Amino acid sequence: ESFHDNIPFVSLPKTFQDVVTVTRKLGYQFLWIDALCILRDDLQAWLREAPKMSSIYSESTCTIAAHGTKDDNEGSLTATLEPADVSKLILGRCFREQVNESFLTRRGWVFQERILSRRILHFTRHHVFFEDVSGVHAVDAGASPPPWTHQPWRDDKLVVQNVVATMADWYKLVERYNICALTFDRDRLPAVAGIARFVASYDFAREYLFGLWSKSLHQGLLWVAADNSPQEVFYGLDYDGPPRPPSWS
Structure with a gap:
């Protein structure tokens, strides 16, 4: 009940704090975290809120995926939070092992969330990947920006169609x-x-x-x-x- 008015930043698990920091760096005010917004121990609350999850992810500006840990208290967004260029990625073992085969991706709810999201920032222990309808891009502070880097984010759904x-x-x-x-x-x-x-x-x-x-x-x-x-x-x-x-x- 106390969280209805205010959620102290220091009371959040480390991974949640990292996600708040990323959201602020991206310039957005609003953040939705299912573990905070849905009471899993309250069956009536779950029945009311669970059907909304698909529309929340499909209509959100960006989904943040923390692949680097199995525990919310560890924190996983270890890469630099400073602006960086992105380069188109040819999918290989690195992305497959760190994202497609991660503990997070093997969760049932995440399967749907990834497909419905417009765009996703994947944070792993060693890399950051940006995924949208045009493909997967590696975030690299030393890369030369491709010509489409500064184009507006696309608004179509990621891959449902x-x-x-x-x-x-x-x-x-x-x-x-x-x-x-x-x-x-x-x-x-x-x-x-x-x-x-x-x-x-x-x-x-x-x-x-x-x-x-x-x-x-x-x-x-x-x-x-x-x-x-x-x-x-x-x-x-x-x-x-x-x-x-x-x-x-």
Whole structure:
């Protein structure tokens, strides 16, 4: 309740302090951090606020991703915060290991947030990357600025239209999403619902049914376990645990 009026800067975890500093350096007044704005222990608050997350990320000016730590108290934005030029990056092992395979990227909610965001600043322990609809750029204080460096930031969504252009794309996306980690099993469908809302406007989609689409329901019900899949616990018809979405969604 005390945070409604004021949040003392010194009371924030170190990573949050770093994000506040970056936001100020970028010249913006407003910052939204889900861990501060959504009370996960309050089910009613979560049910009210969780559906808004997709619109928050898709409409935000920039998303800041802190990949350098697993703990909010460590702080991870170690690169210089001074203005620097950017250069177009040919994606290689560095970006893959520090961003695509990071602990943060493997989180279920982050999967949707990255796809819906207009642009992202990725902070790792050793580098800073800027990602927008035109690609990924490495921030390098010593680089010669390319001619488009001083152009205004683009306002179109990052990759929703490019990632999910066909039904096959949707199922590839679901396959990638299913290996992501979620703290609460109840989040499995909500954490991808924002992408589903975009896809629902496409002709190939129609009605959304627990991770499947009515127009291709016969295809969506087909599945096979990967050869390297670990053995999982299978729930029988007498399962009496918390409600779960169907295993195929």
